Amino acid sequence: MSKITDEMIARYVDGELDAEGVAAVDAAVAADPALGARIVRESHLRAVAARALGDVLTEPVPERLRQAVEASARSAEIIKLDFKKPRGGPVAPAPAKPSRLPAWAAAAACLVVGLLVAQAFGMIRTKPFETAPRAGQPASAALTVALDRKLSGEAGLVHVGFSFRDSGGQACRTFQIDRTAGVACRREQGWSVRMAADAPTAPPGGRGDYRMAASATPPAVLEAVDVMIVGEPLDRPQEIAARKAGWK
Amino acid sequence: MNAFQQEMVELLPRLRRFGRVLTRDRSDADDLVQITVERALMREDQWTPGTRLDSWMFRIMKNAWIDETRARKRRDVVLAPEAAGLGIGDDGAARAERRLEVAEVERELMRLPEDQRLAVALVLVEGLSYREAASVLETPEGTLTSRLVRGRNAILARLGGEGSAA
Structure with missing residues (x-):
């Protein structure tokens, strides 16, 4: 069994875990599907709880x-x-x-990290629609953690395919969570999901087959990348350098 | 109104929400918000501009609630969560299913003991970091974290299915 504690799971889902811990959780998830299911469930709770008592925010x-x-x-x-x-x-x-409300509601939407991707996790067990990361939305905590820290092809719930730069010189990365694949680009405030589409198959997860990453990327995502990309995808050293620089 | 007060007006909806978590009662919650606003305005000089006004006011509110419950001890009679009147609007069948789930989480949140309830509400509902939530509750971060974990596990266990693995 894994030595992943409840506290580590909570911190992982809440974006409060350090890089070492995130790596440990990701590694454990790859070997323990029950732990993956647990994290999905915790993420889903976070997403739903973020909407708890929401009526108070919209009533006068x-x-x-x-x-x-x-x-x-x-x-x-x-x-x-x-x-x-x-x-x-x-x-x-x-x-x-x-x-009173709209400005606030928007701010809340930005503050409440974890929502979109946690919902994406939730879709594994529940309804497919309300859950996926959507174009134009900020990346959730879990997605942010993965995009910030993972190199392409590494195992985990969130799979990062490859990285490239767009016409503004900003770093963009393809990702997949369960059956949703897409592209997120780094903006000043964080990662922004630029496009998202259904993916036919689950991500390659866990078997170290990372050169497969690009070929496993759904065609819709590759098309979007084609439109956005300037130059070649980043190679491993470039990716490591970009990560070190905070993807700026 | 100055910027401080303007920001406070914008915070009112969230103060009311946190008030409901604290008091588990609509009208008590609004009374508590009023007390909180009054105290905060008297202490404007204690607030450091540039820091988060929400955490600061949540802390004032939590302390006001402690004072209030001391004043009326009998409040510890357990309020049935249903009596708290958590309204669920029914606008549109499409959203009904999703809202039901939110309502379930709300109900279980309200059943938690106060220390766990506040920890879960500050982090999961209000979106504060662990450090900010600990400062609102004036507890060490480790205490906050363990309350949060216990509260979460309790909610998940009650919502059925696969609960805590540990």
């Missing part, structure tokens, strides 16, 4: 709470004014912004 905030902020704000301003005379113009409290 009671007026009294908004007033609590503004009322105290007003008295605070008055006290300040009494002590030191004006620091600016008049202190009429600005009318509160009427919009």
Whole structure:
């Protein structure tokens, strides 16, 4: 049995595990399908829990709470004014912004890492649709961990096919998670999924057959790469250098 | 309103959500948010601009709740989670199945003992890092981590299927 503790699993799924630990978990998963299933389940929990109590975020905030902020704000301003005379113009409290939610919801979507890929993991057991990484979305924690740290062809739940640079000079990598394959590119804030498509077969996982990686890439992904790529795919030394440089 | 207050207004939905995790009751949650806002405004000078306002306010809220529960001890009577009135809107059959699953996780989250419930909520629902969550709860990171693991295992075990392997 593997010596992977519950804590390591939690940290892996939450993106809180160091590189050494991630490697240990990945290696253990390759040899222990039950552990893989466990991680899928934990990832799925994370994805679902991120939406728990979501109704509170979209319902209107009671007026009294908004007033609590503004009322105290007003008295605070008055006290300040009494002590030191004006620091600016008049202190009429600005009318509160009427919009509350959408900006927030978007921020939440970005903050809650783990969602998309965790869902992708979830699809192994559950419904196929809501789960896959989608084009235009930021990469989740698990995908980010893999894209940041794995060299192409290494075993694990997330399989990275190969790396290349796009016309902006940014690093991009092909990946596959269960039956979803795609391309993610490094942006300032992290990895962004540029395209994703169904993959006919499970990733090559675990047998060290990494030169197979490119040929196992689904045609739709290769087509997307064709459009994006500038130059040749990175070779192993270039990939190691890029990883060292944080894929910048 | 200054930037501090503006940011606070934007945080209100999340403060209300964390309030529900703490109190397991809608109206208690909003009362707690109000107390939290008032305390936070009085302590504006204790907040370091550039640090996370959410963690800071969650911490104030957690402490306000401790004060509140001390004041009314009888609160420890276990609230049936169903009574907490966690609404599940029914907009669209397409989303019904997914929402059911979210509702199950919500229900199990609310059944956890408070220390595990807060750890799970801060990390999985609010998306804080372990370090930030530990600072909200004013516990060492190791304590946070073990509460988180126990809470997660309990949820997974209750949701059936393959639970914790360990």
